[in-house]
Amino acid sequence: MKKLVLFSFAVLCSSLLILPTNEAAAAVQSLKRTQVVVNNNDLDSKDILNKNNQVFFSLTSLKGLGDLTFAWNNTTKQATVKGSDTNLQLTMNNKVAQKNGSPVSLSTAPFIQNGKTMIPLRFVAEALDGSVTWNQKTQTAFVSKPSTKLLTDVKSSALSTARNAAINLPRVSQLTEDFKPIMEASSLQYYFPENTHDRFIEVNNNVIRYYKITKNTAYLKWQAFISEKTTTQDNLYFINRAFIKENGSLPNFKDTTFANFRWMPHITSTGYGLITKENWNDVVFKQAELPQTNLKENYIIVDIPEEK
Structure with a gap:
């Protein structure tokens, strides 16, 4: 068991894909x-x-x-x-x-x-x-076009299976901007509200995003750039940096318990644990090494025994 410090950088013209001629x-x-x-x-x-x-x-x-x-x-x-x-x-x-x-x-x-x-x-x-x-x-x-496997897995009663499908479903954004990280991070963090799989937060380097699953699609609902400035966040309490810019709408999560996963591809391991506003900075994270079959499918979310 190893203590992992939380990483501090811890849509529509749908009927016809034709550009408006009056613009x-x-x-x-x-x-x-x-x-x-x-x-x-x-x-x-x-x-x-x-x-x-x-x-x-x-x-x-x-x-x-x-x-x-x-x-x-x-x-x-x-x-x-x-x-x-x-x-x-x-x-x-x-x-x-x-x-x-x-x-x-x-x-x-x-x-x-x-x-x-x-x-x-x-x-x-x-x-x-x-x-x-x-x-x-x-x-x-x-x-x-989600694969048959994703369509099946996202409905699974096994929480980790449904969550893995959720992070791999096709993603769509109808927000007004597209925030890109300065570079791909050496680790990715995912936060799911406890016992849920249909919404999640992803932290990739200096960009944080919130997705909501609707009709087998992960819709980007909110995004922000994370700065170097240290601060205390009231809503997303596990982020101890200030947001430079935000885009979209974020629900109230300040009293939410999260299942937190930190995927580290360089060691093919996922750190995991349950966090709250009171303990997030002191949680001892367990680690799970992932088999090659999981890596091929990008199934990097694992079970948390304490989550019931």
Whole structure:
């Protein structure tokens, strides 16, 4: 057993992914800064294109949506995407695609750009049973499709299993800004209100975020930058630094008992314990080394025996 000191750095245009035509200036800017996030993975800018006020991305970017295979027929100029229960065929410069043998219409035909097959983001994501959320303020499209395992695990009666699924579900933000840490931390901290799995706080270096799970998606509800200035927080009592800037809305947690987990990838270990406003700075954290199977799935939350 080892005492661990708490680390002090301890969404919507949903019907159509089309930029408002009456905001020409914003549309011009978006050509440079549109972002696409597929199941929590940021796409490279070269895989994203705005054309005629619609977002396209490269065909192979779909790999983040699950176990998919891709094929290209150069004779017919046809791209095929196959999943466990979906067969999607798209022909270049043709607004009619085939899904499981049936014709479906596209708002804009796919095309080749710089050697890449570019496809309408919303159509392809939803044709593969995913969802797309557009954040106009940050010019970000979130493409989400939880795996079958995550959908099962998030409903598990085993609290650690449900929590692991929660931190790995697709994340979406409808906040007005996107706070990025100065660098990825050597450890991550997670805080779940005692005996819950549907909301959590994550601390990554100098950024703290609060997420709420709704319909199998982790929605970012609040975020803040953590400064170097020492202070006492009344609500998030376990953070002993001042917040430089906040964005969003945070519930009242000042009297909440938290299940606290500190994931340390360099030693493949998770420190854990229950904390309260009275004891958070004196808690003796236990450590659990994680098997490789957990690491592969990013299942780094463990059971806390004292949590009943």
